[in-house]
Amino acid sequence: MPHRRLRLRRRTPRPGRARRAGRRRGARRLARRTRLDVLGAARRAPLDGRPPAHLSGPVIPVTAPTPLTAPVPATALDRLARADLAFLNWRDPGHPDAGGAEAYCWEIARRFAAAGAHITLVSSRYPGSRALEYRDGIRVVRAGGTFGVYAAAAAHLLRNRHAYDAVVDFQNGIPFFSPLFTPRWTADICVIHHVHQHQFDTRFRWPMNAVGRVLEKQVSRRVYRGRPVVVVSPSTREGARRELGFGNPLHIVPNGRPGGAAAPAPAGRRSDGPAVTVVSRLVPQKRVDLILRAVPALLRRRPELRFDICGDGPEAEVLRKLAADLGVASAVVFHGHVTEERKQELFHHAWLTVVPSVAEGWGLAVIEANTVGTPALAFDVPGLRDAIRPGVNGWLLDPDAELADGIDAALDELSTPEARRLAAARCRAWAAAFSWDASAERLAQVVLEDVQRIHRHLRSRRSASDLSVVTRFSSPDPAATERAVRNSLRQTDAWSRDGNVFRVLLHGCDEVRALGALRRLAVADADIALANGHDVLVGAADALAAETRPDDTPAPEPLAPEPRAADTPAPRPDAGENRATPPRSLP
Structure with a gap:
């Protein structure tokens, strides 16, 4: 007989604790999703066209087996x-x-x-x-x-x-x-x-x-x-x-371009006379007032010049008053907030866009204008020096330079229809290297890699380095090498394959660590070089803008002081990815 003060209780987990435990397994569930059977039932289908023996019903003859295609690997x-x-x-x-x-x-x-x-x-x-x-x-x-x-x-x-x-x-x-x-x-x-x-x-x-x-x-x-x-x-x-x-x-993970590859061309045509379109939030750090202060000098040289300013913000009324005080209100149109279609139409109408910001993360307006073939002019400041390639899609001015002189020189370069056509082709080729689909995939790779790292309690062999390495090698068994690349590289690494030739972009490592990574892939011979800024921006599978230039477009004349190399941005001593390094072969 049990003691009168003893109570027996069945041990069952409390609902709240069970729910918390289920939530704790969220990262594990997500990590397991990376190993989904992408073929599903097709993998288990018989290859001779006959139904499995355990299924009843009439047998439907199949004259020829339907070959299975290789599954498309799941993206991040x-x-x-x-x-x-x-x-x-x-x-x-x-x-x-x-x-x-x-x-x-x-x-x-x-x-x-x-x-x-x-x-x-x-x-x-x-x-x-x-x-x-x-x-x-x-x-x-x-x-x-x-x-x-x-x-x-x-x-x-x-x-x-x-x-x-x-x-x-x-x-x-x-x-x-x-x-x-x-x-x-x-x-x-x-x-x-x-x-x-x-x-x-x-x-x-x-x-x-x-x-x-x-x-x-x-x-x-x-x-x-x-x-x-x-x-x-x-x-x-x-x-x-x-x-x-x-x-x-x-x-x-760079910005993309508006519309994508299938976006229709904007309405209207390029202006016959010089026109400048500015798209910006009207806030102090965007320095739109510098453009207005440059207009009087520009109108003395080009009385037909017109400016379209799109955007809104706390500085809107101040800028309108400044334009009136400078006597340039007739040459400057403030459109306020505009739709995406109207913005693209104004970009397409203009010869040039100007971005006078003190700094940007990237300069989305530059790529938006380049998408419709309009080059950009900006100061050589952080972010904008990455979005603009001098000699390809625009001009970079010294931070202390006069903006009016820079705009005038750019309009001189674009004074003929042929010059504007060639500049438009180069701008579109540069903008085509960026897309929101690719940017979303790259951010998903970062998210997925961190989820897997947390689940597996792993630390990367690579340090937090800003160096990136590009490797090119050929493989006698490309299918096996592709499987090894998929299973061994990090989610954030990029690679492409052309037949039996592979091009791999390894982030966060130098040439020595890249040698170790290639040995784990059983690669015996490869060319290794530090990646330049363009490789890091667009990834290993994309070609340089110079390589994607239309066939009927000659090599561009430099619109600004010529970069150190014809196909790479001018290197800076503090940017490790831009240092010129000769290719190195595996011993």
């Missing part, structure tokens, strides 16, 4: 299907002050959602917006204002602490510090467009400008230590290393 986006991801961004594309950073976030989120991932975008709320909305398969959650969005995003992550497999944190000066609010088994990826250390003074006074610099530098470096960081250009990577002191693995 495909492997993230059914994954739950949160995108944290300051604004969404519907915000009145949305710009290039919002376009980057939205275009990539759309492609994640189209691939089957469950995407939640957390952003600030603005007048007339809804707190919850579904667009293009994306769940948009809006809360907080300009600064309250950070607290709102933290509260959202805490309420849904176990709901996400990965969080993509888009930093706009100050990140959301998502690792503080997510479990350790959640992958947190930070995306940096450009470094704001010198721009806090243009927006805030002391002490808020000092607080912003500390949050972007010391606090961010501590919170995101050891986590992957995505940057949009080599200039942003350089700033993250030098100014922020980040020692993280930094991956370059």
Whole structure:
């Protein structure tokens, strides 16, 4: 007989604990998805055309067996299907002050959602917006204002602490510090467009400008230590290393181009007279006032010159008043916010676009103009020096140069229809190297690699190096080599195959570590060289813009001081990927 004070209880797990354990297995579930049977039932189908013996029913004769084609390998986006991801961004594309950073976030989120991932975008709320909305398969959650969005995003992550497999944190000066609010088994990826250390003074006074610099530098470096960081250009990577002191693995995922390869040509035709289109948010750091101050001198040289300025912002009324005070209001048209179609039409109408920003993460307006064949002029500042290749798609001016002289010289180069036609062909060839599909795939590779790293508790053999290596080799058994490449390389490495010739881009390693990686692939002989900036931007499978130039387009005359090499950007001493290195063969 049991003791009167003894109670027997069946041991069953509490529901809450079971749910938490299930959430903990989220990274493992996602990692297992990378090993899906992509052939499915087709793999198990009999090759002789006869149904399996255990199936009943009439036998339908098959005259010839249907050969199976090799399965198409799943991309990183495909492997993230059914994954739950949160995108944290300051604004969404519907915000009145949305710009290039919002376009980057939205275009990539759309492609994640189209691939089957469950995407939640957390952003600030603005007048007339809804707190919850579904667009293009994306769940948009809006809360907080300009600064309250950070607290709102933290509260959202805490309420849904176990709901996400990965969080993509888009930093706009100050990140959301998502690792503080997510479990350790959640992958947190930070995306940096450009470094704001010198721009806090243009927006805030002391002490808020000092607080912003500390949050972007010391606090961010501590919170995101050891986590992957995505940057949009080599200039942003350089700033993250030098100014922020980040020692993280930094991956370059550039912006894409609008419309894609199948986009229709914009309406209208190129202007017969000189015309300049400027697309920008009207804020102090964009320095649109420099263009207006250059207009009087330009009109004295070219009375027929016209300017179209698209965009809105807090500086709009100030700039309109400045144009009136300078007496150039008749030559400058302020269009305000325009649709994507109207923007492309104005770009196509112009001879030139001008981007006078103090710095950019990339310069999306440059690629948007290049897509319709319009070259760009900008100062040689971070971001824009990556988007513009002198002699191909535009001009770079010394930061101390007179903008009026630069615009006048560029218009002189474009003064004939033939010169404009050749410049348009070069611009389109350069813009074709970038696409939002490729950028989404590259960001998915970073996410997938970190999810797998967390699941397997692995550390990479490679250090957080900014060097990248391009290798070319041939294989007597290309099929076996391709399987080895797929199984051995990291998700973020890029490779292409042409027959039995392979081209591999290895990120985060020098030639010595590349030799070890190739030996693990059983490659005995290969050419090895440090990758240049273009290779890092567009990946190993894409050709240089000079190689994709139309057949009827001659080699371009330099529009600015000629780069060091005809097919590579001018190297800088601090950019390791641009150092010229002779090919090296394996011993």
